Amino acid sequence: MAYKISDDCISCGACESECPNGAIKEGDTSFVIDPAKCTECVGSFSESKCAETCPVGAPGPDESRKETKEQLVKKWQAMNPGKTPK
Ligand code: SF4
Ligand code: SF4
Numbered sequence: 001m002a003y004k005i006s007d008d009c010i011s012c013g014a015c016e017s018e019c020p021n022g023a024i025k026e027g028d029t030s031f032v033i034d035p036a037k038c039t040e041c042v043g044s045f046s047e048s049k050c051a052e053t054c055p056v057g058a059p060g061p062d063e064s065r066k067e068t069k070e071q072l073v074k075k076w077q078a079m080n081p082g083k084t085p086k
Helices: 049-053 069-079
Strands: 004-005 024-026 031-033 060-062
Touching: 004 031, 004 049, 049 060
Parallel strands: none
Antiparallel strands: 004 060, 024 031
16 A cells, blocks of 8 residues: 655655655645555565654555555556566
């Protein structure tokens, strides 16, 4: 499932450059994750980079957007044609 950023976000910007999919951008009141691009870091890393990086624990799984590992790999492959997921 895609991750989302909670209201706890202090807009430090640390997570933006850590996302392997370029899914994180600055929003009006907090940074936001584009669910169409977030793969939970599947394809790139074994852990969620935004959650690992955030000093206040704002990113977390969005339970309303459940996806299987297979779906996340397919999403990653669509953004990285011809490449092999890690
Ligand atoms: S979980 Fe990974 S892919 Fe999703 S927004 Fe965070 S850093 Fe990006
Ligand atoms: S690292 Fe955490 S506090 Fe900083 S912008 Fe990202 S979600 Fe917000």
